[in-house]
Amino acid sequence: MATPAICIQNLTKDFAVGMRGMKLRAVEDLCLEVGDNEIFGLLGPNGSGKSTTIKIILGLLEASTGNCEIYGKPSKLVDARRSVGFLPEAPYFYRYLTGRELVRYYARICMVARAEIDAAVDSVIKLVGMTEAADRRVGTYSKGMLQRIGLAQSLVHDPQLVILDEPTAGVDPLGSAAIAEIVRELKRRGKTILLSSHLLAQIEGLCDRVAILHRGKLVREGLVDDLVQEKDAESLVVQGLNDEGRAAVEAEIKAQGGRLARVERPRLSLDAYFLKEVHQREIEHVTQQEGGEEL
Amino acid sequence: MNITDSFTRIRLIAGTTFLEAVRQKFFNSLLLISIALVASSTFFQQFDFGTGELKFITDFGFGALFFFGSILSITATTQLFFNEMENRTALTMLAKPVYKLEFLAGKFLGAHLLMLCFTLVITLVLSGILYWREMVLLERLGNELTSNVSLIRYGDVFLFGFLQWMKFGIIAAFTLFVASFSNTNLYTIVVSFFMLIICQLQYIVRDTYSGMEAGWERILVLGLGLIFPNFQLFNIGDQLVFDVEKAPAVSTVLQITGYGAVYSIAFVLLAQVNFRRREI
Numbered sequence: 149m150a151t152p153a154i155c156i157q158n159l160t161k162d163f164a165v166g167m168r169g170m171k172l173r174a175v176e177d178l179c180l181e182v183g184d185n186e187i188f189g190l191l192g193p194n195g196s197g198k199s200t201t202i203k204i205i206l207g208l209l210e211a212s213t214g215n216c217e218i219y220g221k222p223s224k225l226v227d228a229r230r231s232v233g234f235l236p237e238a239p240y241f242y243r244y245l246t247g248r249e250l251v252r253y254y255a256r257i258c259m260v261a262r263a264e265i266d267a268a269v270d271s272v273i274k275l276v277g278m279t280e281a282a283d284r285r286v287g288t289y290s291k292g293m294l295q296r297i298g299l300a301q302s303l304v305h306d307p308q309l310v311i312l313d314e315p316t317a318g319v320d321p322l323g324s325a326a327i328a329e330i331v332r333e334l335k336r337r338g339k340t341i342l343l344s345s346h347l348l349a350q351i352e353g354l355c356d357r358v359a360i361l362h363r364g365k366l367v368r369e370g371l372v373d374d375l376v377q378e379k380d381a382e383s384l385v386v387q388g389l390n391d392e393g394r395a396a397v398e399a400e401i402k403a404q405g406g407r408l409a410r411v412e413r414p415r416l417s418l419d420a421y422f423l424k425e426v427h428q429r430e431i432e433h434v435t436q437q438e439g440g441e442e443l
Numbered sequence: 444m445n446i447t448d449s450f451t452r453i454r455l456i457a458g459t460t461f462l463e464a465v466r467q468k469f470f471n472s473l474l475l476i477s478i479a480l481v482a483s484s485t486f487f488q489q490f491d492f493g494t495g496e497l498k499f500i501t502d503f504g505f506g507a508l509f510f511f512g513s514i515l516s517i518t519a520t521t522q523l524f525f526n527e528m529e530n531r532t533a534l535t536m537l538a539k540p541v542y543k544l545e546f547l548a549g550k551f552l553g554a555h556l557l558m559l560c561f562t563l564v565i566t567l568v569l570s571g572i573l574y575w576r577e578m579v580l581l582e583r584l585g586n587e588l589t590s591n592v593s594l595i596r597y598g599d600v601f602l603f604g605f606l607q608w609m610k611f612g613i614i615a616a617f618t619l620f621v622a623s624f625s626n627t628n629l630y631t632i633v634v635s636f637f638m639l640i641i642c643q644l645q646y647i648v649r650d651t652y653s654g655m656e657a658g659w660e661r662i663l664v665l666g667l668g669l670i671f672p673n674f675q676l677f678n679i680g681d682q683l684v685f686d687v688e689k690a691p692a693v694s695t696v697l698q699i700t701g702y703g704a705v706y707s708i709a710f711v712l713l714a715q716v717n718f719r720r721r722e723i
């Protein structure tokens with residue numbers, strides 16, 4: 149089997165908060181594998197540990213326990229990041245550079261060959277639709293523009309693994325669709341993409357696999373299709389049926405003269421699935437806490 | 444780890460750091476104040492100090508260079524480091540294949556470059572003023588002195604500037620060291636100023652040391668003397684500019700330069716020890 153793009157084993161991350169060595173567990177015993185050439189979605193409510201997980205993958209934070217590897221290299225090593233592109237959440241960049249200068253700067257940091265820099269910079273700026281604003285200073289950019297230039301910055305050195313923390317936050321629907329299209333194009337080019345988001349409708353059509361985090365724990369993980377299909381039910385898509393016939397249709401489709409066009413598995417929207425999974429746990433958590441306090 | 448690539452990255456990081464620094468209002472206002480102060484020393488001309496006037500202007504200029512340079516070195520380095528942390532640009536940078544030491548070295552060199560600019564401007568202004576006053580003075584004393592004498596060795600003004608700059612390097616480096624383990628701007632600035640004062644008064648420790656008997660106290664004092672660089676070494680302004688006989692040997696200057704470089708590198712490396720484990 150090929151080495152997975154990202155391999156996380158029993159990852160736990162505690163933050164020290166407060167004075168008396170109080171600990172906050174941001175990620176708990178997380179195991180994840182992101183395969184090569186896969187679009188993987190990391191889902192979860194605010195504060196569920198998505199960004200923390202991403203930062204550990206990138207070696208920006210050190211895991212309290214557990215391992216994390218990128219293409220078989222421990223993510224603590226700088227070497228592991230050689231072919232990784234990263235767009236942080238709510239990105240912020242050197243204000244006094246223009247968009248083009250900024251992308252160019254990061255291209256040079258990533259050691260893009262001199263001969264290729266101009267072409268690479270132009271092409272990613274075009275890709276994210278920032279050609280018009282590329283020569284304005286980053287300080288003047290809107291939130292969505294910052295996000296786009298951030299995406300350009302993360303792609304300029306043609307990385308094999310692209311990690312996007314909420315790439316569509318603050319981007320208009322058209323822009324989000326464009327970003328989704330970029331992600332699909334990256335997959336076609338054989339890249340691996342890990343992205344986090346709360347915008348489930350967008351993720352649904354985009355990701356191959358998703359993982360849902362809740363309070364740092366992995367709740368569900370799997371192919372999007374598997375997760376949202378209800379296996380014990382079938383839906384009938386019926387055509388050519390009048391109103392009177394509809395009542396009796398379940399019993400006697402054929403007798404009513406309707407035509408059975410298609411049988412398919414009905415889908416819960418990913419939104420609904422997500423809400424169900426998270427909401428239920430949140431209620432459990434709250435009741436548990438309240439019970440604890442009363443004792 | 445490819446060394447040339449490493450240097451390229453350090454250079455790039457230093458470049459943006461410097462660019463950011465010169466765009467700060469603080470730097471520009473401090474520069475203006477210092478220039479104004481150095482220039483204002485000429486207002487003392489009505490006291491008619493004679494050749495003493497030149498000495499006065501020089502001391503005044505050197506003092507201003509040291510005073511404002513130290514302030515700038517500490518505050519600018521702190522600001523540059525925490526800007527990068529608080530704006531989370533460090534996050535983007537360190538998610539790239541960039542070693543943390545490269546990042547720190549880039550920050551240090553950026554700040555050091557800023558100090559080079561500052562020092563150059565101040566020494567140039569000082570030299571200009573000295574030249575002007577010297578001309579006026581020579582004209583007045585023209586009949587008493589043989590013509591074509593220069594009262595001032597301008598090279599020394601720049602030599603002094605250079606040595607101060609080396610000292611600012613140490614200051615920037617230890618500020619970076621303090622910043623590497625502290626969480627706030629203010630803490631970093633306060634602690635760094637304390638370190639600056641200790642370094643400035645280091646010679647007292649050295650004097651104590653030489654007067655002490657062997658024992659653990661002596662070792663302690665020796666340790667202190669080694670940890671904190673001795674800034675008095677850089678203050679050879681008295682031997683410079685006017686007195687040809689007292690001029691320092693080239694080897695002394697080289698030694699002081701080396702001393703500064705070693706301490707700067709050591710503090711950046713120490714900063715790296717903390718910074719490596721720091722959560723970004």
Ligand SMILES: Nc1ncnc2c1ncn2[C@@H]1O[C@H](COP(=O)(O)OP(=O)(O)OP(=O)(O)O)[C@@H](O)[C@H]1O
Binds near residue numbers: 722
């Ligand atoms: N540096 C830190 N120090 C202390 N606690 C932290 C730190 N960073 C994150 N946390 C905590 O860890 C938890 C997970 O945070 P994280 O940023 O990973 O959430 P997230 O899933 O990305 O949320 P969001 O959707 O809002 O971006 C939160 O409770 C947060 O308060």
Ligand SMILES: [Mg+2]
Binds near residue numbers: 198199200313
């Ligand atoms: Mg987040």
